[in-house]
Amino acid sequence: MASPHESQSHQAYRVLEQLIVTLKLAPGALVNERELIERSGHGRTPVREAIQRLDWQGLILVRPRVGLQIADIHPEDLRQIMAVRGRLEPLAAGLAAQAATDEQRAALVDCAKAMTGAATSGDFDGFLAADKRFDEILEAACPNAFLISALQPLQTHARRLWYAQATLEKMDRSVALHVGVIRAIQQGDAALAQSAMENLIGYLSQA
Secondary structure, eight states, rough: OOOOTTTTHHHHHHHHHHHHHHSSSTTTTTTEEEEEEHHOOOOOHHHHHHHHHHTTTTTTETTTTTTEEEOOOOOGHHHHHHHHHHHHHHHHHHHHHHEEEEEEHHHHHHHHHHHHHHHHHHHHHHHHHHHHHHHHHHHHHOOOHEEEEEEHHHHHHHHHHHTOOHHHHHHHHHHHHHHHHHHHTTTTTTHHHHHHHHHHHHHHHOO
8 A cells, every 4th residue: 555655656666566576567568658657547757757767677678769668587687686685685674673763663563464464365466565565664764775775676676586486385484584574673683683684585595
């Protein structure tokens, strides 16, 4: 559910990113602005701003005289993506554990509940929506903007690669490891949050 404080462009971005991550906008597909406006439910300006962000992240390719193309999936990229996340994301989790507000810690608990519910019902899309929210809360809580800027596109590409090979078993294990990170951040334990995130990224690197 969109926050009332989110800009229209960010809401459009979240919808389109979810459609790309869950392969509803198929890898390699050619699309146009009108189609993305209809699929997102937002106007031209927010969608154009969302397209710019997705282009920067490498999820939409803007091809002159051709149009817009959804980026192909390259499974071999996972190792490189997770190698960088394995270095950066534990640091971000540790910083978030120290700096998160009470509201952010409570929102993470809501994410844990949403992930658990999605796993129980076998709802992969619901799990990824909660996972995106988890990342956004950590981004807001982490005081190092440069660190977050580096992580954002990597997380999105990793979600799409994960979805392409998702199983119920993988989702169950991923939820359990996310909950471990959330508990550590809720407790304000930076070292534990860092360790829990290392465990999560380590598992996702293999999954």
